[in-house]
Amino acid sequence: QKEVEQNSGPLSVPEGAIASLNCTYSDRGSQSFFWYRQYSGKSPELIMFIYSNGDKEDGRFTAQLNKASQYVSLLIRDSQPSDSATYLCAVNPLLPGGYQKVTFGIGTKLQVIP
Amino acid sequence: EAGVAQSPRYKIIEKRQSVAFWCNPISGHATLYWYQQILGQGPKLLIQFQNNGVVDDSQLPKDRFSAERLKGVDSTLKIQPAKLEDSAVYLCASSLEGRQETQYFGPGTRLLVL
Numbered sequence: 001q002k003e004v005e006q007n008s009g010p011l012s013v014p015e016g017a018i019a020s021l022n023c024t025y026s027d028r029g030s031q032s033f034f035w036y037r038q039y040s041g042k043s044p045e046l047i048m049f050i051y052s053n054g055d056k057e058d059g060r061f062t063a064q065l066n067k068a069s070q071y072v073s074l075l076i077r078d079s080q081p082s083d084s085a086t087y088l089c090a091v092n093p094l095l096p097g098g099y100q101k102v103t104f105g106i107g108t109k110l111q112v113i114p
Numbered sequence: 115e116a117g118v119a120q121s122p123r124y125k126i127i128e129k130r131q132s133v134a135f136w137c138n139p140i141s142g143h144a145t146l147y148w149y150q151q152i153l154g155q156g157p158k159l160l161i162q163f164q165n166n167g168v169v170d171d172s173q174l175p176k177d178r179f180s181a182e183r184l185k186g187v188d189s190t191l192k193i194q195p196a197k198l199e200d201s202a203v204y205l206c207a208s209s210l211e212g213r214q215e216t217q218y219f220g221p222g223t224r225l226l227v228l
Contacts (some may be wrong), residue, residue, distance in 0.1 A: 008154070017176035032215055043205060044157065088156050092214060101170055102214055104156030 003027060004091050004105035012111045019076040021108050022087030026070070032066055033072045034090040038107065044088055048074065079112045086110070116140065118220035120206050126226045132194040135223045139187070139208030140174065145169075148181055148191050149205040157205055163189060164211065196227045 005024045013019045032051050035046035050056045050063040050072065062075040074087055086107040093101065117162040119138040122221055127133050139146050146166050148159035149157065161171040165186040174181065203224050207217040
């Protein structure tokens with residue numbers, strides 16, 4: 001079982017719609033969860049992180065975490081063509097000795113159709 | 115604030131040759147990471163430095179890859195000898211000490227091994 005699982009997509013949504021990106025993780029000891037956006041040919045950039053169960057909102061982005069189900073999602077409201085990118089889910093399990101290591105999923109490619 | 119710098123941006127070599135990549139992190143960032151991102155996959159952590167000490171190199175193929183961070187600032191990653199499967203983007207990232215949730219990535223070095 002992969003540590004972080006995502007559907008590679010592509011996920012196509014019309015402009016103005018809500019895009020829902022999902023991620024599951026295997027390590028129940030994971031402490032924090034991140035969403036990175038990566039445009040084609042560019043480097044990843046952090047868009048949100050979440051630590052606690054529930055929702056965290058930042059502008060058009062909402063991250064949702066359910067630790068019992070080992071599930072984290074990212075909702076993008078009012079999707080724009082500029083949101084077209086690959087969204088990487090990353091998880092930060094707490095390893096022995098207090099060391100934390102970020103593990104990335106393969107990413108979901110989002111296409112917002114004008 | 116200057117971002118993470120990497121060089122070269124592109125490199126084409128033949129298998130069995132050697133190659134080296136350079137990274138200069140954001141000033142004041144104690145933690146430096148080298149990731150390998152193969153096309154269609156998420157970044158995979160190769161090595162993590164805290165100042166000039168290695169925190170994690172569990173996924174570094176030590177028979178051919180080596181990395182160092184002398185003086186706790188710049189870092190170099192070397193591959194010797196290169197294999198076809200080493201073709202990837204090599205990303206350097208940095209963060210403040212204890213702030214793995216906020217990593218800043220450099221532009222990456224695109225390596226093609228022929």
